[in-house]
Amino acid sequence: MRMIDPATAAAIFAADDSATAGLSRRDFLKNTAAVGLVFGLQLAANKKAAAADVGEVAPGAFAPNAFVRIAPDNVVTLVIKHHEMGQGATTGLATILAEELDAELAAVNIEYAPANAALYKNLAFGSQGTGGSTAIANSFEQMRQAGATARSMLVSAAAQRWKVPASSIGVSNGVLRSGAHRATFGELAVAASQQPVPQSVTLKDPSQFKLIGKQQTRRVDSLAKCTGKATYTIDVKLPGLLTAVIERPPAFGAKLISFDARAAKAIKGVTDVVQVAEGVAVVATGMWPAIQGRRALKVQWDGGASGLNTAALYQDYRQRAAGAGGATVTRDPQTAAALASAASRVEAVYEFPYLAHAPMEPLNCVAWLHDGMLETWGAHQFPAFDHALAAKAAGLPMDKVKLHSLISGGSFGRRANAASDFVVEAVNVAKAIGRPVPVRVQRTREDDMRAGWYRPLYVHAVKAGLDAQGDVVGWQHAIVGQSIMAATPMAAGIKDGNDSSSTEGVWPTPYKIPAMTAELHSPTQAVPPLWWRSVGHTHTAFVMETMLDELAHAARQDPVAFRLKLLKDQPRLAGVIRMAADKAGWSSPMPAGKARGFASHYSFDTYVAQVAEVSLKPDGSVRVERVVVAVDCGVSVNPDQIVAQMEGGVGFALAAALYGQIDIAKGTVTQSNFHDYRVLRIDEMPKVDVHIVNSTQAPTGVGEPGVPPLAPAVANAIASLTGHRVRRLPLAGQTFTRA
Amino acid sequence: MLEFKVNSQSQSVDVDPTTPLLWVLRDNLGLTGTKFGCGMAQCGACTVHMDGMPMRSCSLPVSVVAGKQITTIEGLQSKTAQAVQKAWVDLDVVQCGYCQSGQIMSAVALLESKPKPSDEDIDQAMGGNICRCATYVRIRAAIHAAAAQLSA
Numbered sequence: 016m017r018m019i020d021p022a023t024a025a026a027i028f029a030a031d032d033s034a035t036a037g038l039s040r041r042d043f044l045k046n047t048a049a050v051g052l053v054f055g056l057q058l059a060a061n062k063k064a065a066a067a068d069v070g071e072v073a074p075g076a077f078a079p080n081a082f083v084r085i086a087p088d089n090v091v092t093l094v095i096k097h098h099e100m101g102q103g104a105t106t107g108l109a110t111i112l113a114e115e116l117d118a119e120l121a122a123v124n125i126e127y128a129p130a131n132a133a134l135y136k137n138l139a140f141g142s143q144g145t146g147g148s149t150a151i152a153n154s155f156e157q158m159r160q161a162g163a164t165a166r167s168m169l170v171s172a173a174a175q176r177w178k179v180p181a182s183s184i185g186v187s188n189g190v191l192r193s194g195a196h197r198a199t200f201g202e203l204a205v206a207a208s209q210q211p212v213p214q215s216v217t218l219k220d221p222s223q224f225k226l227i228g229k230q231q232t233r234r235v236d237s238l239a240k241c242t243g244k245a246t247y248t249i250d251v252k253l254p255g256l257l258t259a260v261i262e263r264p265p266a267f268g269a270k271l272i273s274f275d276a277r278a279a280k281a282i283k284g285v286t287d288v289v290q291v292a293e294g295v296a297v298v299a300t301g302m303w304p305a306i307q308g309r310r311a312l313k314v315q316w317d318g319g320a321s322g323l324n325t326a327a328l329y330q331d332y333r334q335r336a337a338g339a340g341g342a343t344v345t346r347d348p349q350t351a352a353a354l355a356s357a358a359s360r361v362e363a364v365y366e367f368p369y370l371a372h373a374p375m376e377p378l379n380c381v382a383w384l385h386d387g388m389l390e391t392w393g394a395h396q397f398p399a400f401d402h403a404l405a406a407k408a409a410g411l412p413m414d415k416v417k418l419h420s421l422i423s424g425g426s427f428g429r430r431a432n433a434a435s436d437f438v439v440e441a442v443n444v445a446k447a448i449g450r451p452v453p454v455r456v457q458r459t460r461e462d463d464m465r466a467g468w469y470r471p472l473y474v475h476a477v478k479a480g481l482d483a484q485g486d487v488v489g490w491q492h493a494i495v496g497q498s499i500m501a502a503t504p505m506a507a508g509i510k511d512g513n514d515s516s517s518t519e520g521v522w523p524t525p526y527k528i529p530a531m532t533a534e535l536h537s538p539t540q541a542v543p544p545l546w547w548r549s550v551g552h553t554h555t556a557f558v559m560e561t562m563l564d565e566l567a568h569a570a571r572q573d574p575v576a577f578r579l580k581l582l583k584d585q586p587r588l589a590g591v592i593r594m595a596a597d598k599a600g601w602s603s604p605m606p607a608g609k610a611r612g613f614a615s616h617y618s619f620d621t622y623v624a625q626v627a628e629v630s631l632k633p634d635g636s637v638r639v640e641r642v643v644v645a646v647d648c649g650v651s652v653n654p655d656q657i658v659a660q661m662e663g664g665v666g667f668a669l670a671a672a673l674y675g676q677i678d679i680a681k682g683t684v685t686q687s688n689f690h691d692y693r694v695l696r697i698d699e700m701p702k703v704d705v706h707i708v709n710s711t712q713a714p715t716g717v718g719e720p721g722v723p724p725l726a727p728a729v730a731n732a733i734a735s736l737t738g739h740r741v742r743r744l745p746l747a748g749q750t751f752t753r754a
Numbered sequence: 755m756l757e758f759k760v761n762s763q764s765q766s767v768d769v770d771p772t773t774p775l776l777w778v779l780r781d782n783l784g785l786t787g788t789k790f791g792c793g794m795a796q797c798g799a800c801t802v803h804m805d806g807m808p809m810r811s812c813s814l815p816v817s818v819v820a821g822k823q824i825t826t827i828e829g830l831q832s833k834t835a836q837a838v839q840k841a842w843v844d845l846d847v848v849q850c851g852y853c854q855s856g857q858i859m860s861a862v863a864l865l866e867s868k869p870k871p872s873d874e875d876i877d878q879a880m881g882g883n884i885c886r887c888a889t890y891v892r893i894r895a896a897i898h899a900a901a902a903q904l905s906a
């Protein structure tokens with residue numbers, strides 16, 4: 016353990032595991048090789064200690080490890096260490112546990128893990144948190160072991176009780192049987208808890224799986240979410256709970272000069288008006304009086320970053336992209352010569368706007384300071400950040416801070432925030448009130464939309480050359496955009512100015528591109544940047560896949576064949592490319608007025624290829640009619656959830672491709688709600704046909720990888736239909752005419 | 755005092771009459787199945803039925819509701835509602851789930867007025883309900899499945 020400064024989030028990763036400290040995010044995501052070792056240590060941990068940390072374990076309950084608890088009343092509780100934001104991690108982890116335990120999946124009780132890195136860290140990061148499409152990948156072996164260990168102890172208990180050999184005992188749907196003997200898990204809970212924890216267990220052969228990989232394995236949270244019973248942060252009920260909204264700076268960086276709370280306090284239901292680091296909080300007995308109170312508040316701010324304009328940023332970034340002085344991402348000394356002697360060249364500059372995550376549930380958190388401790392209720396996607404920063408804001412040691420982790424109404428990256436902004440503000444308000452009452456800080460949509468933490472604005476400039484045979488001979492690439500990692504605990508992973516979260520997807524690239532050079536410029540701005548579903552791949556895939564398409568056309572070659580030529584040693588990527596092309600009927604002609612576009616991308620260890628079919632509406636805007644998806648994510652744990660994530664990824668990416676754009680004028684965000692930050696609606700959702708590669712490789716993530724190929728596939732289809740190359744997103748406001 | 759019925763129960767509340775029904779349901783009556791997403795009739799997360807009609811409760815002052823019958827996700831009981839919820843579960847429509855109370859309220863209202871909706875009818879009736887997780891493919895399929903089950 017290395018503690019740099021325990022009071023800052025910067026210490027969190029470094030403190031967790033010296034083996035992973037100082038690595039980039041990509042390295043964290045890759046560095047899963049230590050899984051077995053970490054797990055071994057975990058299992059060896061004293062089972063009573065483990066039980067004590069997993070929350071309320073009923074007397075007589077069987078808690079063989081931190082993930083499984085079986086009570087004598089036969090309630091089987093599975094503890095889920097990952098944040099559920101819709102991606103289905105809960106169902107995935109529960110499926111894996113229930114598979115090896117032979118529990119009845121539909122009957123299990125789900126509980127979300129408390130903040131406890133020793134027990135619940137993400138094995139891909141070394142700290143507790145959810146992101147990078149790692150939930151299934153890092154948990155697969157761990158959950159199998161946890162389930163199998165519990166099963167083995169139940170079997171030993173039954174063997175002892177019935178005096179039969181363990182091998183004669185069969186287990187299914189939470190019931191053990193041997194001959195005429197029969198017992199539920201609950202009936203054996205007490206006896207099982209007295210069994211020694213086995214040093215090693217035998218896992219099922221995949222041919223024995225009853226739940227994993229089965230189409231009929233369903234989500235465990237559907238019913239609660241279809242009946243209004245699921246509890247999100249906005250639904251938390253506590254005695255005397257107050258609601259607060261915060262009047263926030265109108266421009267980035269603006270500082271509070273003064274405020275007059277008299278009119279606000281006159282609103283019935285307003286209890287407090289307090290100044291906090293985030294602005295002025297109006298606290299009330301409910302949301303409406305809080306909003307009314309905030310409207311009545313008079314606040315004066317200084318100008319902040321009033322010189323900040325996105326229009327000027329594009330100009331500035333284009334200049335930087337054309338200039339020298341970028342950090343080296345990759346350098347081939349032959350690039351200039353290769354481009355100079357190329358038979359033909361394609362050059363392009365691409366522009367990508369700031370993007371808000373706009374999760375359906377606006378950000379919120381409940382904080383309650385009482386009896387020398389702090390409790391929070393929230394969508395703690397990254398307990399590692401939230402725990403340390405909540406404690407710091409409260410001025411309490413971490414062991415006096417209890418996090419209650421709830422599901423969220425979407426995140427897309429927003430709730431994994433190294434500054435824990437939405438948690439800290441709740442603690443600050445609770446502290447400022449100065450009474451031991453719980454308070455929920457609830458953002459309105461406008462608060463949520465305008466407070467920053469966006470996918471940064473990026474500009475790319477690319478020059479690529481072809482020889483007379485149409486083969487790529489050189490590639491010069493410049494990327495300009497804020498560093499996401501610079502302000503996080505992973506800043507140490509930025510080597511020589513090269514933030515991989517800006518460049519992933521350009522370099523390293525699976526394509527065999529000779530003489531490639533790439534540079535990165537990372538200007539700083541007053542707008543806080545954040546990862547956004549698929550992070551760097553949101554823009555790098557667009558540039559790589561549209562440029563390759565353009566080069567294929569310049570070389571008069573089929574774009575699919577052109578890609579495959581550059582992927583001779585990439586069988587899995589080539590595999591999804593062939594599958595998508597085949598399933599979409601790539602070589603068959605499209606009806607008049609429609610065209611197909613192709614894109615593929617490797618991200619988060621998963622391979623995805625997409626074919627988009629587009630047409631033009633009468634007003635010249637684009638309609639995406641169908642998207643064919645091929646995905647290789649290793650073993651399919653929940654095939655239907657893989658399909659769901661591909662469908663959702665396509666829709667989420669299409670929303671951004673069509674409309675996503677945050678503008679800033681004089682330091683102030685122009686957009687405020689869904690009327691001017693448009694998202695996808697049902698009439699714009701294409702048909703999505705998903706095909707999953709049958710694989711025995713280790714499972715990898717699906718939450719993010721469906722996103723990157725969509726926009727370039729659509730842009731390539733537009734080029735095929737109109738001859739026009741799309742070089743900036745969103746498409747809104749750009750109209751096209753058929754070639 | 756304002757009086758109205760919520761899920762067949764009489765309620766009377768003493769609040770500022772401009773208070774949107776959404777916050778009365780959530781903060782005064784503890785019915786938190788109805789969600790807040792935008793506060794300006796853009797997203798449909800707050801959809802409830804007023805005398806059977808789908809309404810955006812975030813933009814409906816509680817004074818307008820006086821004397822009316824309100825149904826929220828917690829009070830859904832009709833045959834149509836059961837078919838819709840069953841189809842939603844069968845097809846695993848939900849992801850984060852936050853929009854789905856509103857989606858289901860809109861879908862039930864649609865099927866109650868149009869038992870066999872076309873895709874265009876679905877676009878029309880569901881166009882005001884945003885799903886950021888983009889579960890639209892399954893929402894459409896589930897509405898068709900519920901319609902088929904109801905007519906079987």
Ligand code: FES
Binds near residue numbers: 790797798800801
């Ligand atoms: S919250 Fe009412 S429509 Fe969005």
Ligand code: FES
Binds near residue numbers: 848852853
């Ligand atoms: S399921 Fe997440 S917003 Fe619809």
